């Protein structure tokens with residue numbers, strides 16, 4: 001009761017804001033908050049959307065807000081369809097990135113061999129890949145042979161601008177180029193495409209063509225001829241591409257091209273990759289939804305008056321927990337959410353955790369460390385912890401303590417906050433999922449001391465070195481006053497999303513989080529007495545191109561050496577990965 005009272009205070013102060021508010025008569029902000037939840041507005045055509053799950057199929061064990069697992073999610077979609085959809089239609093969509101973030105996917109060889117089985121238990125109507133299916137050949141081969149050509153997803157796996165190189169060196173589409181189908185109840189004719197953003201670091205088994213270029217190809221013209229506007233009710237464009245893209249505007253280019261062929265069709269976008277909750281209005285007949293990351297969110301979208309000239313769109317971000325799932329599917333108690341199939345998947349997840357030893361406890365984290373809700377200078381900041389206490393533990397046969405040393409990491413190599421409590425084998429994968437190799441270069445101190453600043457202030461390209469969500473979150477301070485800052489006793493901290501419909505998209509009102517900008521790189525510096533000599537500059541092999549660029553640019557300015565740096569100057573350093581060093585550090589706390 002008390003929470004309901006607090007809630008009404010928090011909500012009254014909400015200021016509606018939205019770029020296109022006037023266009024949308026039935027805009028979200030006019031809705032009421034029911035009890036502690038904001039309800040879903042089911043319409044004729046409904047969608048549930050996940051993206052960027054990155055192996056998080058086993059729930060967030062230390063965060064109640066996201067405490068449901070993949071089995072609960074399957075139970076939810078089943079119950080939701082049975083109890084809420086009735087004679088309307090529901091489509092289930094995922095937009096890729098299924099590796100690198102959790103032990104369930106990353107503790108196996110090949111990466112994802114067990115998590116893919118679990119993920120594929122969900123009955124997606126449309127699914128595709130993200131860039132994390134394309135870093136290693138193993139991941140790409142697994143995705144193609146286990147999911148793309150899986151009978152269960154025949155026709156439903158769509159990748160309009162990605163090609164696969166088969167074991168026989170044949171180049172084939174990575175799934176269907178498009179899907180045309182009819183919904184089962186209201187018989188809407190749906191034409192679906194899927195685009196991956198212009199990702200240029202794919203391994204040799206995949207080829208990515210920029211979306212705007214792909215749309216110039218013959219196959220697209222043939223689709224337009226076969227399915228002209230009058231034969232299509234809704235175009236769905238789902239893919240691994242941010243729906244708000246202030247730098248490349250890729251999705252806006254796609255939209256402009258589609259509108260030339262389909263000026264009067266409803267076009268609904270589903271996006272991913274930037275790891276945020278987001279909703280964007282493209283025009284009166286077109287919106288886009290993006291549903292966060294790491295199985296923290298199920299995105300809901302409905303379209304009503306689908307065949308009219310004034311369709312109505314509604315969106316919600318559902319917290320990934322059983323309370324939310326039970327509430328929105330309309331069951332009375334959490335226990336009524338359970339389906340046999342969902343429960344089977346949950347127990348299989350439990351078995352995999354055991355098999356992979358993910359629950360085995362390594363040590364105890366005495367307090368929580370955060371990526372961006374504490375400033376870098378704070379002792380509660382995870383990058384501060386790493387540069388002060390963890391990276392100095394790196395050992396190598398290539399150096400010794402008489403040598404000055406810089407160790408530089410890109411902040412995007414850290415993926416999650418480190419929470420107080422047990423540090424398990426899983427925690428290592430969660431905080432630092434990449435199995436990094438260290439390289440080093442021997443350079444004069446005069447150059448070494450400026451590399452980090454160069455990478456942090458340099459060209460916009462460098463922002464890909466930070467965590468995906470930081471680029472968009474960096475925009476927040478500019479928009480900070482747009483949503484009320486909520487600080488209500490009894491509420492948990494969580495998402496307060498500002499999108500084109502306003503501040504009320506989240507299915508629960510949460511206390512707001514502070515945000516502090518994350519730089520592209522951070523470093524640990526150990527200067528020894530003879531510091532005027534050269535130093536060892538150590539970094540992840542993954543970011544070597546950035547480091548070489550920085551050294552050459554700085555040297556051009558400062559003229560410290562007379563040669564240009566290249567890959568040939570960089571050598572293997574050896575030593576444990578950041579995740580392993582963090583584990584060693586946590587272990588050492590127990591002993592002290």
Ligand SMILES: *[C@@H]1O[C@H](CO)[C@@H](O)[C@H](O)[C@H]1NC(C)=O
Pocket residue numbers: 141145167
């Ligand atoms: C393709 O090759 C990989 C190894 O490169 C192998 O693991 C896989 O089983 C092969 N798949 C098929 C369908 O031939």
Ligand SMILES: *[C@@H]1O[C@H](CO)[C@@H](O)[C@H](O)[C@H]1NC(C)=O
Pocket residue numbers: 340341344
């Ligand atoms: C759940 O698992 C049990 C035991 O393995 C099996 O007998 C049953 O058929 C499964 N049910 C479903 C719906 O998959």
Ligand SMILES: *[C@@H]1O[C@H](CO)[C@@H](O)[C@H](O)[C@H]1NC(C)=O
Pocket residue numbers: 355356357
């Ligand atoms: C899990 O731990 C057990 C016992 O410590 C060990 O025998 C087994 O090899 C481990 N399995 C994996 C996958 O690490």
Ligand SMILES: *[C@@H]1O[C@H](CO)[C@@H](O)[C@H](O)[C@H]1NC(C)=O
Pocket residue numbers: 398399400401402403
């Ligand atoms: C430390 O390394 C330097 C050069 O990298 C070498 O000259 C020196 O002998 C080493 N010292 C020890 C104690 O190994």
Ligand SMILES: [Zn+2]
Pocket residue numbers: 052054097130132273274275468
């Ligand atoms: Zn991702």
Ligand SMILES: [Zn+2]
Pocket residue numbers: 097130131132240272273274
């Ligand atoms: Zn991605």
